[in-house]
Amino acid sequence: MDLLLDIAFKHLRNRRRQTLVSLLGVSLGVGFFIAIAAMMQGFQNYFIDKIIDVSPHVEMKDEYRAPPPQPAERAFAGGAVHLVGVKPKDEPRGIKNGKAKVAALSALPGVTVAPVLSGEMILRYGSKDVSGTIVGIDPARERLVSKLERDLTAGGLDDLYTTANGIILGSGLAAKVGAALGDTLTVLSTAGVILKMKVVGLFETGIVNLDNFQAYALLKKVQVLQDRPNVVNRIRLRLERVTEAEVVARRVEARFGYRTESWQEANKNVLGIFVIQNGIMYSTTGAILVVAAFGIFNIISTVVLEKSRDIAILKSLGLTARDIGAIFVFEGLLIGVIGTLLGWAIGYGLTQALESIEFEIEGFVKSEGFILYYSATHYLIGAVMALIASTFAAYLPARKAARVDPVDIIRGAT
Amino acid sequence: MADATLQTARETTPIIELRGVTRTLPGVVPVTLVRDIDLAILRGEFVAITGPSGSGKSSLLYLLGLLDRPSEGEVWMDGQATSALSEAERAALRLSRLGFVFQFHFLLPEFNVLHNVMLPLRKAARLTLHECRQRAEGLLVELGLKDCIAKRPDQLSGGQRQRVAIARALANDPQVILADEPTGNLDSKNGALVFDIFERLVEAEGRSVITVTHDPGLAGRCERRVHLIDGRIVDDGVPG
Numbered sequence: 001m002d003l004l005l006d007i008a009f010k011h012l013r014n015r016r017r018q019t020l021v022s023l024l025g026v027s028l029g030v031g032f033f034i035a036i037a038a039m040m041q042g043f044q045n046y047f048i049d050k051i052i053d054v055s056p057h058v059e060m061k062d063e064y065r066a067p068p069p070q071p072a073e074r075a076f077a078g079g080a081v082h083l084v085g086v087k088p089k090d091e092p093r094g095i096k097n098g099k100a101k102v103a104a105l106s107a108l109p110g111v112t113v114a115p116v117l118s119g120e121m122i123l124r125y126g127s128k129d130v131s132g133t134i135v136g137i138d139p140a141r142e143r144l145v146s147k148l149e150r151d152l153t154a155g156g157l158d159d160l161y162t163t164a165n166g167i168i169l170g171s172g173l174a175a176k177v178g179a180a181l182g183d184t185l186t187v188l189s190t191a192g193v194i195l196k197m198k199v200v201g202l203f204e205t206g207i208v209n210l211d212n213f214q215a216y217a218l219l220k221k222v223q224v225l226q227d228r229p230n231v232v233n234r235i236r237l238r239l240e241r242v243t244e245a246e247v248v249a250r251r252v253e254a255r256f257g258y259r260t261e262s263w264q265e266a267n268k269n270v271l272g273i274f275v276i277q278n279g280i281m282y283s284t285t286g287a288i289l290v291v292a293a294f295g296i297f298n299i300i301s302t303v304v305l306e307k308s309r310d311i312a313i314l315k316s317l318g319l320t321a322r323d324i325g326a327i328f329v330f331e332g333l334l335i336g337v338i339g340t341l342l343g344w345a346i347g348y349g350l351t352q353a354l355e356s357i358e359f360e361i362e363g364f365v366k367s368e369g370f371i372l373y374y375s376a377t378h379y380l381i382g383a384v385m386a387l388i389a390s391t392f393a394a395y396l397p398a399r400k401a402a403r404v405d406p407v408d409i410i411r412g413a414t
Numbered sequence: 415m416a417d418a419t420l421q422t423a424r425e426t427t428p429i430i431e432l433r434g435v436t437r438t439l440p441g442v443v444p445v446t447l448v449r450d451i452d453l454a455i456l457r458g459e460f461v462a463i464t465g466p467s468g469s470g471k472s473s474l475l476y477l478l479g480l481l482d483r484p485s486e487g488e489v490w491m492d493g494q495a496t497s498a499l500s501e502a503e504r505a506a507l508r509l510s511r512l513g514f515v516f517q518f519h520f521l522l523p524e525f526n527v528l529h530n531v532m533l534p535l536r537k538a539a540r541l542t543l544h545e546c547r548q549r550a551e552g553l554l555v556e557l558g559l560k561d562c563i564a565k566r567p568d569q570l571s572g573g574q575r576q577r578v579a580i581a582r583a584l585a586n587d588p589q590v591i592l593a594d595e596p597t598g599n600l601d602s603k604n605g606a607l608v609f610d611i612f613e614r615l616v617e618a619e620g621r622s623v624i625t626v627t628h629d630p631g632l633a634g635r636c637e638r639r640v641h642l643i644d645g646r647i648v649d650d651g652v653p654g
Contacts, residue, residue, distance in 0.1 A: 002536070010522075314522075318537055410481075411476075
């Protein structure tokens with residue numbers, strides 16, 4: 001084995017420039033993959049962590065996933081019945097028997113529950129009108145289901161209890177309306193109720209949609225503002241095991257009938273974009289490595305062609321076709337392994353360089369630079385991709401080399 | 415008495431034997447390289463294969479050296495039929511029992527002289543790397559190449575390269591050396607030197623040497639000459 005490796009290594013060393021180009025191809029492919037993966041997964045993890053922290057893991061809404069079936073449909077299920085123009089029944093909004101449902105959900109193991117009422121509102125301050133969503137909460141319960149208190153940059157959650165008409169604004173919302181802590185604004189609801197509310201807190205989650213459009217107030221106050229006394233239209237659940245969100249959501253929906261969304265379903269548009277992002281990342285890296293593989297194929301094919309006499313003599317000395325094939329596969333593997341090691345260094349360096357860049361960006365999340373995630377898995381995936389590409393690129397010329405008939409070559413040379 | 419009988423049996427048992435061997439290259443117009451060859455090579459024989467160009471000398475040598483397979487007939491090595499052997503088994507036989515020397519030295523340019531000679535030893539993996547080195551150095555010293563050990567093939571003269579190729583052929587202590595016009599690329603002095611080495615291998619070490627040569631003078635130094643014309647053996651005996 002060491003003889004075959006030795007020959008492979010010497011072949012590559014004799015073609016330094018070509019070997020270097022192939023190595024560069026592999027190492028850049030691996031390096032860029034690591035850097036891009038760190039960037040993408042960093043952002044994705046940050047977003048998901050934020051979503052999991054800030055939003056409920058599961059949320060029951062006062063709506064149904066599908067309209068209730070009509071009596072005729074129930075009576076002739078599977079029959080040739082097609083109803084058109086059915087006017088759905090107007091039902092009062094809000095979750096019926098909200099308290100009972102909260103109590104039932106609270107009894108589930110590993111689940112904490114908070115009822116809320118959320119609705120549209122307009123904030124008026126000075127000459128500015130800014131629309132947003134106001135969420136009525138019970139601070140004591142809210143603490144259990146979200147990390148709102150941790151995200152407060154000013155004021156406190158309990159100030160909602162101690163201030164008559166307190167409101168906590170997202171930092172972006174406060175900036176848009178031009179209000180600061182202690183300011184009193186006018187809040188208008190779609191029900192036509194107008195309240196003067198005092199800013200008792202500001203929060204910044206890092207998720208732009210929340211920071212720019214959301215505000216919190218006491219549940220009772222929001223019920224007044226929305227003119228829906230004792231009504232809740234959302235029940236938020238926080239789970240001990242966040243991975244069970246989808247299962248719990250399905251179970252709760254099956255039990256109570258109301259549309260119940262896990263955090264994955266609530267953010268499926270963004271998570272779908274992540275899948276596409278990952279696809280683009282793997283395709284780009286794959287393309288770089290395919291180009292590198294062509295380089296490897298080229299160098300090894302050239303070596304096989306150049307070394308046909310050496311191959312013949314090695315066979316006459318007693319090396320088998322398998323040995324000869326192994327020499328050239330080792331050449332590909334050597335480029336793959338060394339390229340991977342270099343790629344790891346390049347990837348780490350690039351990630352560090354990206355980390356040092358500072359800029360402000362506001363998309364799904366607000367950030368002051370790239371959010372990076374260092375993971376050994378990225379290095380492993382990069383290595384596996386590089387080794388597969390380089391081995392496959394070497395395999396074809398290696399197979400050709402293994403099939404060289406020494407007699408043909410020696411006869412041709414003499 | 416028993417020892418003498420055994421010795422005689424060993425000396426008269428062919429180390430390589432071709433029985434009814436024909437080699438035809440397939441194609442639209444098949445080309446027969448050698449036909450109906452019956453040939454037995456004994457231990458310690460120094461055999462010259464001669465004949466005009468295209469008479470099948472090299473083809474016969476490749477069949478003897480298990481580099482090629484006959485289209486008909488059988489090649490026996492030490493009493494073992496070889497046609498049913500796999501490529502790997504034939505390679506193993508080449509590695510352990512045969513040594514090749516070609517007209518062109520075919521030394522690997524990436525390796526120095528010592529490492530070229532060590533190649534078959536390392537492949538055989540019977541010795542440690544240190545022992546391989548010692549064995550290779552010993553052979554090179556024996557062939558007068560002590561000062562060339564660390565040199566690369568392109569730093570050697572033609573005669574020196576051919577002697578390195580002989581050292582490499584001898585590395586695994588083979589019973590048979592097969593040489594395909596080993597002096598074809600050398601001047602007469604170096605050619606004679608190569609044949610001196612072959613004679614020593616036969617006389618002092620009891621190896622068999624089979625060499626293809628165009629040179630009647632060198633063929634005359636062999637104890638047996640096999641003369642081919644159009645792929646057939648037309649004469650097999652002591653050189654005249």
